[in-house]
Amino acid sequence: MKTFQPADHLHSRTFISLLIAQFLAAFNDQALHASAMFFATNTDTLTESRAISLMPILFYAPWAIFCTLAGYLADRYSKRVALITWKVVEVAVTILAVVGFWMGRHGYPALGSYLVLSTVFLMGMHSAFFVPAKYGAMPEILTPRMLSKGNGVLESLSFLAVILGTVAGGVLSSLYRGEEYMIGVILTILAFIGAAASFAIERIPAANPTRKFPPYIYQPLIHNIRQLLTSRPLVFAVVGIAFFTFLVAYMRQVVYMHGQSQLPPWSEAKTSYIVGMVALGIGIGSPLVGYLSGGKVEIGLVPIGALGMVLATTVAALSLTNVPVLIAAIVAIGFFTGFYLVPLFSLLQHRAPKTSKGDAIATSNFLNITGAIAASLIFFTIDRTAERTGFTPPLPPTEEEWVGLMDAPPELESGHVVKISVNGEEITASEVSPFRIIRVDRGVGEGAEVVVRGYGTRDVTYYRVQLIDDPPVPIFNKERLPALLFCSAGAMTLLTLGLLWFILPDLFGRTLFWMRSRFSQQLEIAGMLRLPGWGPVIVATDAHGMECCRTVVNAGDRVVRFLHVSRDGDPEAVLRQGRKILLRSGVIGICLDGTEDVTLLRQLLRDETAPILPIHYLERPRGNTKEVFVVAGSLLAPTAPAEMVHDELRRLREDLDHRLATGAPLEKDHTDGH
Numbered sequence: 079m080k081t082f083q084p085a086d087h088l089h090s091r092t093f094i095s096l097l098i099a100q101f102l103a104a105f106n107d108q109a110l111h112a113s114a115m116f117f118a119t120n121t122d123t124l125t126e127s128r129a130i131s132l133m134p135i136l137f138y139a140p141w142a143i144f145c146t147l148a149g150y151l152a153d154r155y156s157k158r159v160a161l162i163t164w165k166v167v168e169v170a171v172t173i174l175a176v177v178g179f180w181m182g183r184h185g186y187p188a189l190g191s192y193l194v195l196s197t198v199f200l201m202g203m204h205s206a207f208f209v210p211a212k213y214g215a216m217p218e219i220l221t222p223r224m225l226s227k228g229n230g231v232l233e234s235l236s237f238l239a240v241i242l243g244t245v246a247g248g249v250l251s252s253l254y255r256g257e258e259y260m261i262g263v264i265l266t267i268l269a270f271i272g273a274a275a276s277f278a279i280e281r282i283p284a285a286n287p288t289r290k291f292p293p294y295i296y297q298p299l300i301h302n303i304r305q306l307l308t309s310r311p312l313v314f315a316v317v318g319i320a321f322f323t324f325l326v327a328y329m330r331q332v333v334y335m336h337g338q339s340q341l342p343p344w345s346e347a348k349t350s351y352i353v354g355m356v357a358l359g360i361g362i363g364s365p366l367v368g369y370l371s372g373g374k375v376e377i378g379l380v381p382i383g384a385l386g387m388v389l390a391t392t393v394a395a396l397s398l399t400n401v402p403v404l405i406a407a408i409v410a411i412g413f414f415t416g417f418y419l420v421p422l423f424s425l426l427q428h429r430a431p432k433t434s435k436g437d438a439i440a441t442s443n444f445l446n447i448t449g450a451i452a453a454s455l456i457f458f459t460i461d462r463t464a465e466r467t468g469f470t471p472p473l474p475p476t477e478e479e480w481v482g483l484m485d486a487p488p489e490l491e492s493g494h495v496v497k498i499s500v501n502g503e504e505i506t507a508s509e510v511s512p513f514r515i516i517r518v519d520r521g522v523g524e525g526a527e528v529v530v531r532g533y534g535t536r537d538v539t540y541y542r543v544q545l546i547d548d549p550p551v552p553i554f555n556k557e558r559l560p561a562l563l564f565c566s567a568g569a570m571t572l573l574t575l576g577l578l579w580f581i582l583p584d585l586f587g588r589t590l591f592w593m594r595s596r597f598s599q600q601l602e603i604a605g606m607l608r609l610p611g612w613g614p615v616i617v618a619t620d621a622h623g624m625e626c627c628r629t630v631v632n633a634g635d636r637v638v639r640f641l642h643v644s645r646d647g648d649p650e651a652v653l654r655q656g657r658k659i660l661l662r663s664g665v666i667g668i669c670l671d672g673t674e675d676v677t678l679l680r681q682l683l684r685d686e687t688a689p690i691l692p693i694h695y696l697e698r699p700r701g702n703t704k705e706v707f708v709v710a711g712s713l714l715a716p717t718a719p720a721e722m723v724h725d726e727l728r729r730l731r732e733d734l735d736h737r738l739a740t741g742a743p744l745e746k747d748h749t750d751g752h
Contacts, residue, residue: 164211171200322418480530512536620695
C-alpha cells in the first residue's frame with residue numbers, strides 16, 4: 079500500500095482540494111459575519127456599536143473554549159477526517175442561518191436575529207477545529223522547501239476569500255433586504271461545494287494515533303503553553319500571530335466606526351468594500367512573500383512587514399477625508415501584513431513537533447483570543463475615554479424637539495434610516511449639505527410613543543428618536559477619532575516589533591542579510607530543525623569566513639554568536655565569553671577552519687554543558703549567482719569527543735555530494751525537532 083508523501087510542488091490534488099475547501103470556508107465565515115451584524119442592526123436587535131463590538135467576541139470565543147479538543151482531534155486522527163467533518167458541519171450551520179434569516183422577517187425578529195448571531199459563534203467553532211487541521215496538515219502535504227510558498231498561496235487565497243466574503247456580506251444585505259434568507263441559501267450552496275472538495279483530499283496518516291483523551295479537558299492547554307515557552311522560535315511565532323489577530327479585529331472596528339462617522343454615513347456595501355481592502359493587500363503580499371522567502375522560513379521579512387504597516391497606518395490617519403488615498407493605505411496595510419504573517423505561520427508549522435502540530439496551532443489560536451478580545455477592549459476604552467475627555471465632544475442640541483406616535487416603521491435604505499413619520503410629520507435624511515441623519519433607538523417601532531430630539535450645527539443635524547420614557551442620550555462628534563485609532567494601531571505595531579526584537583535580538587540583522595543576499599544566492603537547507611529551540615547549544619561548522627557563517631545563522635531560527643580565536647585575539651577571553659553565552663542558554667558557533675578554533679571547541683566540549691550540532695556548508699556557482707547548501711547533522715551529546723564532530727561533518731559532506739550527484743532530495747535528511 080502506497081503511503082502518503084509530502085509533495086515537492088504546489089499542484090498536488092490534496093493541496094488544491096485544501097485550497098478550495100479553505101477558500102469557501104473563509105468566504106462563508108466573513109459573509110455570515112458581516113450579514114449577521116447588519117441583520118441584527120436592521121431588525122433593531124442590537125445597536126450599531128454593540129454589533130460591531132460583539133462580532134469578534136462571538137467568532138473568536140470558540141477558539142478559546144474548544145482549543146484543546148481541536149488540537150487533540152487534529153493529532154489523534156487523520157487531518158483529512160477533521161477537514162471533511164467540519165466542512166459538513168459548515169453546511170448545517172448555513173442551513174441554520176437560512177432558518178434564522180427567514181424567522182427574523184416573518185414575525186420573530188429578535189429570535190431570528192439571535193439564531194443568525196448564533197451561527198457566527200458556530201462558524202467560529204467551525205474555524206476552531208478546521209484551522210488546526212488545515213495549518214497542521216500543511217507540513218504533511220508539502221515538503222519543507224515548499225512550505226513558505228505554499229503558505230503564501232494559502233494565505234493569499236484565504237484573504238481573497240475574506241475580501242469577497244466581507245464585501246458579499248454587505249452587498250447581499252442590501253440586495254436582499256427583507257429577504258435575507260436568500261443570503262443563507264447562497265452560503266449553503268457554497269458550503270456544499272466546499273464539502274465536496276474536501277472529499278478529494280488524500281488520506282493523511284494520523285500524526286499521533288495512540289494519543290489518549292486527556293482526563294482533564296484543559297490540561298493539555300497548560301502543557302502546550304509550557305512547551306511553546308520552551309522554544310524561543312515558537313514564542314516568536316505565537317506572539318507575532320497573536321498580534322496579527324489583534325490588528326485584524328482592531329482595524330475592522332476602526333473602519334466600521336470611520337464609515338459611521340462620515341457625512342453621510344457609508345452604506346453597508348461601501349463599508350464592506352473598504353474593510354475588505356485589508357484582505358486584498360494580504361492577498362497580494364502573501365504569494366510575493368512566499369516567492370521572496372526562497373526555500374526557507376525567512377524571518378527577516380517580519381520587520382519589513384511591521385515597519386510597512388506602521389507607515390501605512392500613519393498615511394491612513396492623515397488621509398481620512400481622501401477616500402482613494404485611504405483605500406490605498408488600507409491595501410498597503412494588508413500588503414505589508416502579508417510580509418509579517420507568512421513567515422510567522424510557516425515558522426509555527428515548521429517548528430511545532432511532528433506529533434502535535436495540531437495541538438500547537440490550537441494553542442496558538444487560544445492565545446490569539448487574547449489579541450481579539452484585547453482589540454475590542456482597547457477599541458471600547460479609547461472610544462469611551464475620547465467621549466469623557468471631550469476629544470469627541472457631544473453635539474449641541476438644537477431647538478427641534480417634539481413628542482408623538484410613530485405613524486409607521488422607520489424606512490431603511492442601505493442599512494440607514496432615511497425617513498420617519500411622527501404624528502403625521504415626516505423627517506427625511508439628506509446626503510447633501512445641510513446633512514440630516516436619523517438615528518432610531520432600539521425598541522422604537524410603529525405606534526410607539528417617542529420623543530424626537532435634534533443635535534448638531536448648521537451643516538449637519540442628527541435626529542435621535544427615543545421612547546418617551548428613555549433619558550436623553552447625547553450624540554458625539556467622532557470625526558477625529560478614527561485618526562487617533564489608526565495612529566494607535568501603528569504605535570502598537572512598533573511596540574510589538576520591539577518585543578519580537580527582544581525575543582530574537584538578531585532580527586534586524588536577518589533583514590539586512592536577506593536584502594544583501596536575496597538575489598545573489600539560492601539557499602537550500604536541510605536538518606536545521608535539529609537545532610533545539612531552547613537551551614545551550616554549540617554549532618560546529620566547516621563554513622569559512624564571516625559571510626558564510628552569517629548564512630549558517632540565517633538558515634536557523636535562533637541567535638547564534640560565532641566565536642573566532644584568530645579574529646578576537648586572547649583565547650582565554652574567547653573561552654570565557656563562550657562559557658558565559660552557554661550559561662545563559664545561548665547558542666555559540668565555531669568555524670572549524672583554524673587550529674585555534676578547533677582547540678576552542680575541544681576546551682568547550684570538556685565542560686560537557688551543551689549538545690553539539692555539526693553543520694556542513696557548501697557553495698557552488700550557478701550562473702550569475704551561487705547555490706548555497708546548509709545541512710545539519712545529528713545532534714551530538716554534550717559528552718561527544720571532538721573527533722565525532724569531525725566524523726559527522728565528513729559524513730554530511732559525503733552524503734550531500736551523493737545527493738547532488740544522484741538528484742536525491744535534501745528533505746530526506748530533514749527531521750522534526752523541538
